[in-house]
């Protein structure tokens with residue numbers, strides 16, 4: 279039987295997805311991306327799950343799109359198969375927080391996959407690059423758009439045009455990642471963050487994720503208006519009243535995720 283391209287596990291309210299093509303450094307072929315999309319949508323629909331964690335191996339989060347598969351594709355091949363849109367748009371549909379735990383290489387599509395996540399926790403070994411230029415290709419899974427928004431034009435142009443590789447520390451300094459931890463601590467640290475987040479009220483998490491994403495996708499005044507509507511909507515949430523009353527009562531809130 280063919281080896282599964284991803285592995286999934288559930289830890290409490292955290293749905294975990296491990297990319298699993300170690301011999302190819304988790305190169306992202308259609309089969310892996312389809313499985314990833316299915317797993318993401320399943321966890322997103324599962325009311326017992328509050329956050330999703332995506333990780334790879336110690337050596338590679340993912341080394342990019344599968345070059346061996348792409349090498350002989352024609353324009354019509356990629357157009358007809360909806361290359362990128364078919365698989366990658368799924369990631370944007372996920373409403374729950376998605377956390378990437380990155381060790382080793384996050385290159386090309388692997389870096390773009392991490393960028394599509396909401397939080398990136400990097401091991402000290404993590405290395406980030408968009409080296410498509412070396413192949414006379416282009417970072418086509420959101421890289422040319424998300425990277426400048428994440429780290430600014432100067433650093434993004436450098437990475438895209440020169441294939442510059444960033445260490446975890448540089449990525450941290452430039453705002454590409456959320457936190458850096460020693461390699462040995464990555465699995466536990468990432469699960470701890472995911473578990474903490476998954477314990478909060480799910481509708482509040484989804485509202486915050488949507489509002490923060492607006493910061494990239496709209497003008498400031500539209501974003502502020504959207505944020506205000508989301509704030510007002512919080513007052514229709516049982517969890518929000520529970521959270522505030524629990525604070526006043528000096529007790530832990532019990533969220534129903536409503």
Ligand code: HXC
Pocket residue numbers: 301302303305306341342343344345346362383385386387388409410413415416417418419
């Ligand atoms: C297919 C890949 C691969 C990839 C590595 N492998 N990256 N196969 N697609 N993206 C395979 C190698 O061919 C090799 O197979 C095995 O994985 C181990 O890789 P090595 O190169 O031997 O490992 P190492 O010397 O440690 O170098 C690691 C590396 C290097 C620096 C990450 O593999 C590398 O540069 N890979 C390509 C990175 C890249 O260009 N990514 C962008 C792809 S384009 P064998 O059979 O020899 O053992 C892209 C487009 C995005 O992502 C837009 C669309 C999604």
